[in-house]
Amino acid sequence: MEFRRLKASDLKSLLELYKQLDKDDEQCLEDSERVWKEIEEDPNIQYFGAIDNGKVVSTCYAVYIPNLSRGNRGICFVENVVTDKDHRGLGLASKVMDMAVHFARERNCYKVILQSGMSRTEAHRFYEHKGFNGESKKAFDMRLQ
Secondary structure, X not given: OEEEEOOHHHHHHHHHHHHHHOOOOOOOHXXXXXXXXXXXXXXXXEEEEEEEOOEEEEEEEEEEEOOOOOOOOOEEEEEEEEEOHHHOOOOHHHHHHHHHHHHHXXXXXXXXXXXXXXXXXXXXXXXXXXXXXOOOOOOOOOOOO
């Protein structure tokens, strides 16, 4: 098992894993390749993963956001945490999340934020075990169509 930042050659495997996150998510490899180029050009966005025999089996991404409050210390937003159904319970997501938190610490962030679907109670327990507080804030989102 290899733990590292993901690269363009991991994209196809990453998109396959994302199908487990949201089976209704429409993906177009050509469009995803274009977006990946944008991601690679931005050092404030990093994708992390556990790779088993060339296949991405656990991942999340982190985005550093500069901030003018809290002593100008930034915020790190973590999203799309997912582990392949056949690789769950092995601690992979924990190690991948540790990579994202390390990314935040390197940039002197004062907090790491993540959101999780309301019904994903098992994931919520995992996040709380990792040190996230599910009671400190209330998150809202607006879906744009």
